[in-house]
Amino acid sequence: MRYFKALLLCVLFMAFSCKKKAVEKTGIIPQPNFINYQDGTFLITENTTIVAEDSKEGNWNAAELKSFLDENFDLNIEISSESQSNAIQLIVNNDETDDEAYQLEVSKSGVLITANSYHGVFYGIQTLKQLLTPKTIIKKPVLNFVDITDGPEFGWRGMMLDVSRHFLEKDSVKKVIDILAMHKMNKLHWHLVDGIGWRIEIDKYPELTKKGAWRKVKEYKKPWEDFEVTYKDSEGEIYGGFYTKDDIKEIVAYAAERYIDVIPEIEMPGHSEAALQCYPEFICEDAENTGVYCAGNDGSFEFLQNIIDEVVELFPYQYLHIGGDEVGKEAWLNCKRCQKRMRDESLQNGEELQSYFVKRMEKFVHSKDRKLIGWDEILEGGLPERAAVMSWRGFEGGIEAANAGHDVVMSPAAPLYFDYNQGTGEFEPPAWGGYNNLLAVYNFNPVPDDIAADKRHHILGGQANLWTEQIKSLSHIEYMMLPRLSALSEALWTAPDQKNEEEFIKNIDVHFDRLKALGYNFAWSALSPDYKVTYDKNNKNQVLELNNELGIYDIRYTLDGSEPSMTSELYSKPIHYSDAIDLYAQTFRNGEAIGFPLKKLLSTKFTEKTKVTYINPYNESYSGGGDQALFDNKYGNARGDDSNWQGLPQKDFEVIMDLGETTTLSYIGLNFFQHLSSTSVMLPTEVTIEISKDGKNYQTVYNQTFETIKDRDPIIKRIETDFEKQNVSIIKITAKNRGQLPEWHIREGDAWIFVDEVSIR
CATH class of the missing domain: 2.60.120.260 (Galactose-binding domain-like)
Known part of the structure; x- marks a missing residue:
């Protein structure tokens, strides 16, 4: 547990000696690690004051809370730096313990949020906001007396956003950051560069955005098929976009205010078709553009180092991601310069040449006071001593790296690729493939048993990845993120012994209303009906079972193909049938149809004799x-x-x-x-x-x-x-x-x- 030990005795006392009072559902996500409700309520009024120190961070946090209360409850509350009663006090202790931990107390004198930094205060404010929303439940700013002691289990709680495949406007990126912040996530891995789009302005190499940020749209072809960069004002349909350095600075600052670190990814040595179409001198000799930098050309390294020089000026956080995944090595093995490099460096194969490439770049990244992190393929051929690994091809790469003493972020495709489907129905929007449902994300554990006990501290945390091959809009991004990000936030924040799937289902049900009130386009997939058919040999008929992932709310159905309503048959037990049925099922929540319907023609004339x-x-x-x-x-x-x-x-x-x-x-x-x-x-x-x-x-x-x-x-x-x-x-x-x-x-x-x-x- 990472949060401050000074409160441990108090926490244990609350955990073992206090019973939770019956209160209105508040649906806090992620679930606080210790929460103790008490009798009594506090009402926030116009006479309540927000108290915070007169500093940049203090004023910003106070202003954010003031804006929330004004927007949700039409309260114009004053901000003061003087301690007083009937107040919401934001207090920083400046102890040398976890910056992200906080305490929140509601009593008759008001609300007290204390932390060791304003980072923790910010998370306390996010919890307070959830205690006061959604308005469908919380009509007035009335708070039950409560003591909360909370802090994160893992220090890396992130999501990767791919803006290379499909570009996302600056304001939309900020909205993604808002979603991360409300869930106490603290890392945005920004996939700015890939084979089919360069999205970051580099002064030394202007063609990267003049040309590399734009592509020709070709009929009947996906962006990566017959990919061709072009200029924005070229003839025909053109797609693209990029972020100026001022855009980058604005987004990084916006994230930093919300205590989110932005980690840029600059792909190398593969996935670089766009850059190499702009600067083909860095392709292997006598080779087509396979998107791989020539490892035998010192110019390739100079090119990338010059880019990193400019990138690190924009991103102050410790880590820089270099990709390193899915590197095709055929061009290297047929390139005279690469073969010479292998002889000169005594390298035996393509994997060792890739390791040479990564190690050389790691030395440069280290010289810029940054730490290199890459996908788990950078393990192949040997990992640089100081490098960190992001494990996406399952847990194996992360286990190997952690046991070897390297820091690791677990990001396995199952269950953390958010471009995968989250429901099984045919009405789900376009996705890349696979299936990662809500509870699979909730039950994600970034620390496998195969990691040695003395190496488990190398697991920094976890991260979801949202690739955008099939995703073209903010609305679709929101749909793929939510509510799975809500589940991931609890998987990474809440201590394992405090996690409870049954309680999470109750909380996420409240959270649905919160997300709806905020106007987010989230998925109801976990409530959409699903089915199972078995054959009853004794009665010689078919048996139909209906359910949804969360097992809550009414499923109503018809068997004649007509659309179900609130007066349709309520599913309560398995349905036996001996003639074909046109099943049409729908989940209803508070009298409203939600999620996608289930429509299936189910036959009966096929038997074991068929x-x-x-x-x-x-x-x-x-x-x-x-x-x-x-x-x-x-x-x-x-x-x-x-x-x-x-x-x-x-x-x-x-x-x-x-x-x-x-x-x-x-x-x-x-x-x-x-x-x-x-x-x-x-x-x-x-x-x-x-x-x-x-x-x-x-x-x-x-x-x-x-x-x-x-x-x-x-x-x-x-x-x-x-x-x-x-x-x-x-x-x-x-x-x-x-x-x-x-x-x-x-x-x-x-x-x-x-x-x-x-x-x-």
Whole structure:
């Protein structure tokens, strides 16, 4: 525990001898480490005074609190430097203990926030704001008597914001900082530079922003496909933007006022296509621009050192991030200069050459009184002695680095990539892939058991990463951040023995109203309904279960496809059904429909007797779950990595489904998938559905050819046919594969077909 030991006896007394009083829900996030409610209330009025010392930090914090009370309760409160009763007092003790810890006491004389610095006072103010919001619960500025002793478990509580893939305006960056601050987060890792956009002004190399900050928009292509920098005033559609040095200074100052350190990332040696299109002299000899600086060219190092010279003048914080991930080494291994470098330095392979590159840059970064940090790939070939590691490919890199005595920030893609989906429904907005839900983030622990006990202090904390390949607006950024950032804040702030998932669910429910009142576009995914279907062999029917991630609020549903309302059936127990149903379910919170709906056609005519014959077998890596996957009532979502899709390359999808008995049907439907920007999966060129009663004579009930769709975004195409009701025992489905990917595709080779969930009724 990092907060001050002087209060330990008091804390223990409160923890063991005081019982929590029944009070209104206040939903404090992150959960304070020790909180003791008492009888009595204090009302903030126009006669209440904010007391703070007459200093820059004291005045700023007091003014922020005054503005909050004015905006929320129309109170014009005076600020004074003289101690008095009926006051909100902001007191700094200046002890040599944790700067981020604080105490908050509400009593009959007012509110007292004490800390060892104004950093801690600021966090006390954030807690006070939460005690007074949301207005849907707190109508007046009335506070229950309470004692709170609080401080963070980890010193690095951060989020990475990528502005290279899609640029974010200066004021929008400030709004992201506001969200971090209200959650007591203290690090903004600013991904300013990547292969498809340079976003920071560098005086010595003006082309980086005159040209490298702008790219040509090409029809049917994602930004990273056939990427080409250009000038802002070039012909055609141009996308881009950058931050001037004045912009950077303004944002860094804005963050510093809210006690957030901004860590810039300047990518090297890879992910640098934009910079190298502007300055191609730093590409390996006789090589294409693979986005990797030539490690055998001393000019590459001089170029990057000159850039760092200017960067460190703008960012006062200790750390500078150099990326270091996903470095393609083929150009190095075919470059005469790089090969000479390897001979001169006795380097055996590309990994050791990368280590040489990173170590050389680390020495320069250290000379600028900064500490180098990079993604866990910088471990490859040997890590610089003073470097820190940000572990994104799981925990392994962080474990290795910490056990070797290096500082580590844990940032594993699962569960901390916030560009991943947070819900399983088909209505979620575009995401990169994967699935990181709210409670997975909440239960994140940055200190794995595999780290030696005497090395655990090297784990500085944790960080979420928000990459923006699919994210183009502040509204979408807010959606991907919230409420997952709320969960992460508690995972990194609150002591493990004080964390409680059940209490968090209660608090986040209050926090939803707080976020709504602030106008943030946050996700209700954790409350959107999900489902599970099983087969009851004893009763020979299907069993449907409905739930949501948090297990709270009413789920109402219909089985005929009509939109549910507050008068629709309330889900209370598993639903048994023997005929196909058109499920439409919705969560209702306080009488209002929230989250995304659940819409599924669930079949019943497939049984354990049903057998599927594949004319062309599916690929074992994309089995969808095996031979029964086509009718298991599990639908594939709009992601190529969804395990419910069944796929095969090059050949046609052709199956014969023997129902095992004759049954009456009038409808057949199924789904196909395509995602051009991320996969080799394309929609079929033609689909035919045939039915038969005897397995000899077939009737075609559907046949359609399809034009190629060049949209790069994921597509789920629903194929369905209604026909005259008749007896059926065999269904034959054929979907034509185009065989090879077309010339215009970003990939080469076999085209794949992905198919899922044949529905019948």
